[in-house]
Amino acid sequence: MPTRTSQHRPASSSRPTSGRRQQNKQKTKQVILKVALDLFSRKGFYRTTTKEISRKAGIAEGTLFNYFRTKEDLAMYFMEDQIAGLIAWFQGEKPLQRASLAEQLFAIIHRHLERVGPYEEFVGAVYLRMLQPVSKLNPLSLDTQALSLRYLRFIRDLLAVAEEREEIPHMGDIGAYIFALFHMAIITYWLYDQSKGKENTLALLDRSLKVAVSILRKGGWNW
Amino acid sequence: MELVKNSHPNGAIGRGMRMGRLGLHVVGSYLGYQLQNLLLGSESREERHTKLRRNVSRRVREELAELKGPLMKFGQILSMQTQMLPDESIEELSNLQMRAPGMHPTLARAQFKSSLGRYPEEVFREFEAEPFAAASLGQVHRAMTRSGEKVAVKIQYPAIRTAIENDFKLLRTATLPGRMTGHLPVSILKEVQRGFLEETDYINEGRNIDFLREALADLPYVTAPKVYWDATTDRVLTMSYVDGLTIRDFLSRRPPQEVRNLIGQRLLEMFLFQIHCVHVVHADPHPGNYFFNLEGHIGMVDFGCVKKYSADVSELSRCFIDRSWTNGEKQVQRISRLLWGTPQFSRRAKTREMLRSVSEFYDMVYPPPETRRSVVDFADPALLGALTRNFQEAVRNKLCNAEFAFSSRAELGLYNLLHQLRSRVDTRRVWSGVVERLSETPIEPLPAQRR
Numbered sequence: 001m002p003t004r005t006s007q008h009r010p011a012s013s014s015r016p017t018s019g020r021r022q023q024n025k026q027k028t029k030q031v032i033l034k035v036a037l038d039l040f041s042r043k044g045f046y047r048t049t050t051k052e053i054s055r056k057a058g059i060a061e062g063t064l065f066n067y068f069r070t071k072e073d074l075a076m077y078f079m080e081d082q083i084a085g086l087i088a089w090f091q092g093e094k095p096l097q098r099a100s101l102a103e104q105l106f107a108i109i110h111r112h113l114e115r116v117g118p119y120e121e122f123v124g125a126v127y128l129r130m131l132q133p134v135s136k137l138n139p140l141s142l143d144t145q146a147l148s149l150r151y152l153r154f155i156r157d158l159l160a161v162a163e164e165r166e167e168i169p170h171m172g173d174i175g176a177y178i179f180a181l182f183h184m185a186i187i188t189y190w191l192y193d194q195s196k197g198k199e200n201t202l203a204l205l206d207r208s209l210k211v212a213v214s215i216l217r218k219g220g221w222n223w
Numbered sequence: 224m225e226l227v228k229n230s231h232p233n234g235a236i237g238r239g240m241r242m243g244r245l246g247l248h249v250v251g252s253y254l255g256y257q258l259q260n261l262l263l264g265s266e267s268r269e270e271r272h273t274k275l276r277r278n279v280s281r282r283v284r285e286e287l288a289e290l291k292g293p294l295m296k297f298g299q300i301l302s303m304q305t306q307m308l309p310d311e312s313i314e315e316l317s318n319l320q321m322r323a324p325g326m327h328p329t330l331a332r333a334q335f336k337s338s339l340g341r342y343p344e345e346v347f348r349e350f351e352a353e354p355f356a357a358a359s360l361g362q363v364h365r366a367m368t369r370s371g372e373k374v375a376v377k378i379q380y381p382a383i384r385t386a387i388e389n390d391f392k393l394l395r396t397a398t399l400p401g402r403m404t405g406h407l408p409v410s411i412l413k414e415v416q417r418g419f420l421e422e423t424d425y426i427n428e429g430r431n432i433d434f435l436r437e438a439l440a441d442l443p444y445v446t447a448p449k450v451y452w453d454a455t456t457d458r459v460l461t462m463s464y465v466d467g468l469t470i471r472d473f474l475s476r477r478p479p480q481e482v483r484n485l486i487g488q489r490l491l492e493m494f495l496f497q498i499h500c501v502h503v504v505h506a507d508p509h510p511g512n513y514f515f516n517l518e519g520h521i522g523m524v525d526f527g528c529v530k531k532y533s534a535d536v537s538e539l540s541r542c543f544i545d546r547s548w549t550n551g552e553k554q555v556q557r558i559s560r561l562l563w564g565t566p567q568f569s570r571r572a573k574t575r576e577m578l579r580s581v582s583e584f585y586d587m588v589y590p591p592p593e594t595r596r597s598v599v600d601f602a603d604p605a606l607l608g609a610l611t612r613n614f615q616e617a618v619r620n621k622l623c624n625a626e627f628a629f630s631s632r633a634e635l636g637l638y639n640l641l642h643q644l645r646s647r648v649d650t651r652r653v654w655s656g657v658v659e660r661l662s663e664t665p666i667e668p669l670p671a672q673r674r
C-alpha cells in the first residue's frame with residue numbers, strides 16, 4: 001500500500017525502498033508463520049488464538065491482522081511456502097534429476113509429507129477447509145490459482161522430461177492434473193494412516209506410482 | 224476415503240487378483256500347449272514342452288517377485304527343492320535368491336527414517352544408496368559406522384507384515400498350496416505363517432544373531448554378524464559386514480575338490496551341532512544366506528528364521544543315524560508319532576514301511592559301518608531324489624508334524640547346498656565329532672520370544 005511519502009519520491013529511488021519494505025514484510029510473514037506453526041504443533045490448530053500468535057511474534061494483534069486477516073490466509077501462505085520450498089528443494093537435488101519418474105514423483109510427495117509432518121493437525125484442518133466451495137483455499141478458487149499453476153507447471157515440466165526420455169507417452173497437461181489429484185489423495189490417506197511410522201503410506205505411494213508408470217509405459221494410456 | 228483404502232496395494236483383494244492372474248497365465252499356457260499338442264504332430268513335442276515350461280517359470284518368477292512377501296519365500300523354497308522341479312524352473316527361480324525388485328534409494332531412505340527416526344546419513348558416516356543384495360522382505364545396503372566399521376543395513380519393505388497377513392488369509396482359502404505341493408495341511412501353513420511373521424521382526428532376528436553368534440563361537444570357521452543395536456529396529460537391522468563369495472561366485476572360481484569337501488564337512492558339522500548341541504537351527508538354508516571363501520571359511524547371514532527345537536528333534540535325528548528306531552515295536556510307534564504327528568497308520572506294516580524308507584535315506588547320508596563306505600558323495604542326485612521321495616510320500620499321506628516343517632526345510636536346504644558344492648564328506652566322522660561335543664557343557668537356551 002503506497003504511503004504519502006513514497007508518492008513524493010522520484011520513481012528511481014522508490015524502487016529499492018519498496019523492495020526492502022517488501023522484504024521486511026516477507027520476513028515478518030515468515031516469523032508469524034513460524035510462530036504459528038510452532039504453536040499449532042504444540043497446542044493444536046483450534047486451540048491456538050491470534051492473541052498468542054501475535055504475542056509470540058512480538059507484534060500487536062492489529063499488525064497481525066494486517067498480514068493475515070484470517071487463519072485461512074495463514075493457511076494459504078503456508079501452502080504457498082510449502083510448494084515453493086518443495087520446488088526449490090527438488091531442483092537442488094542433483095541425484096534426483098537422474099532418477100526414474102516413479103522415484104522423482106515419490107520423492108516430491110514424500111518430501112512434502114516430511115515437511116508438513118510436524119503440523120499434521122493443521123494440515124487436516126486445511127484439508128477440511130479446502131473441501132468447502134466457499135473457502136478461498138478450495139483448489140478451484142481464484143485465490144489458489146497462482147499456486148495451482150506454479151505447481152502444475154512444475155509437474156508438467158517434470159513429466160515432459162520423462163516423455164523425452166521415453167519413460168512415458170505424451171499426455172499433454174492432463175498428466176499434471178492427474179498427479180495433483182493423486183497427491184491430494186495421498187495426503188488424505190496419510191492423514192488417516194495409523195500405521196507405525198506411517199509406513200502404509202510409503203507402501204501405497206510406492207506401489208501406486210510404480211503401477212501407474214508401468215501402465216503408462218505399456219501403452220495403457222490411449223486416447 | 225473408502226476408495227483410497229480399497230485401492231491399497233496390500234489389500235487382500237489386490238493380491239488375490241494378482242494371484243488369480245498368475246493362475247490364469249499358467250493355466251492358460253498349459254491349455255495352449257494341450258491345444259498345440261492336438262493340432263501339431265509329435266516331432267517337436269519335447270522342444271515345445273521345454274519352451275512352455277520356461278515361459279511358465281519366468282512368469283511365476285515375475286509374479287512372485289512382484290508380490291514380495293511369503294509368495295516370494297515360496298519361490299525360494301521351491302528353488303531349493305531342485306529335485307522337485309524341471310531344470311528350467313530351477314534356473315528361473317534361483318534368480319529370486321539374491322535379486323528381487325527393490326526399493327529405490329528415496330524409498331529406502333524414507334523407510335529407514337520412518338522406522339529409526341533419522342536418515343541413514345545422520346546415523347552412518349557413509350551409506351550406499353543402492354542395495355547390494357535383496358532380502359525377501361527387503362534389501363541390504365552397505366554402510367560405514369561413525370567409528371569406521373563396515374556394516375550391512377537391512378531395510379524392510381514398508382508394510383510387509385500387513386502384506387504377509389493378507390497373503391495368508393488368501394493362502395488358507397486359495398488352492399495355491401494344494402496346487403504347489405499336492406497336499407499342505409493347515410497346521411503346516413500355520414507354522415509357516417508364524418515363521419514368516421517372526422521374520423518380519425528384525426529385533427527378533429537381532430536376538431537370534433546374538434544367540435547363534437555366541438553358540439557357534441565353538442566353531443572357529445563360521446562367521447555370524449554382530450548386531451549394532453543402536454541402529455536396529457523391528458524394520459531396520461544393522462549388523463557387521465560378512466565377507467565372502469556367494470555360492471555362485473564361489474563355484475565359478477572352480478574351487479579345488481578339497482576345499483569343497485572341507486566346506487561340505489563344515490556345513491554338515493554346523494547343522495548337526497545346531498540340532499544336537501544348541502537345539503536351535505538356522506532354518507532358512509537357501510544358498511544366498513551363505514558366503515564362502517577359498518580357505519573354507521563360512522559366513523552366515525539372514526537369521527530371520529531361526530527355529531528352537533525340543534530335544535525330540537535331536538533324538539529323532541539320532542535314532543535314524545544310529546538306526547535305533549528298529550529297537551522294538553514301542554520305539555517304532557514313538558518315532559512315527561514324533562515324525563509325523565498324531566495321525567497313525569492303521570496298519571503297522573505301513574508305518575514300518577515308511578520308517579524304513581526314511582531310514583534308507585539316512586543310510587545313504589550316514590552309511591552304516593558294515594558297508595565300509597565312509598565318504599558320501601553329495602554330488603550324487605540319488606540322495607536328494609530319495610529325500611524328495613520321502614517328502615512326497617509323507618505329503619501324499621498327509622503326514623507331517625508341524626514342528627518338522629522348518630527342520631525339514633533346513634535339512635533339505637543343507638543337502639541341496641552340499642549337492643551344489645559337489646562335496647564328498649565323511650559323514651560318520653563328522654557325526655562322531657558332534658557326539659563328542661555333546662558331552663561338553665550344554666549351551667544356554669534361546670531366550671523366550673518377545674511377543
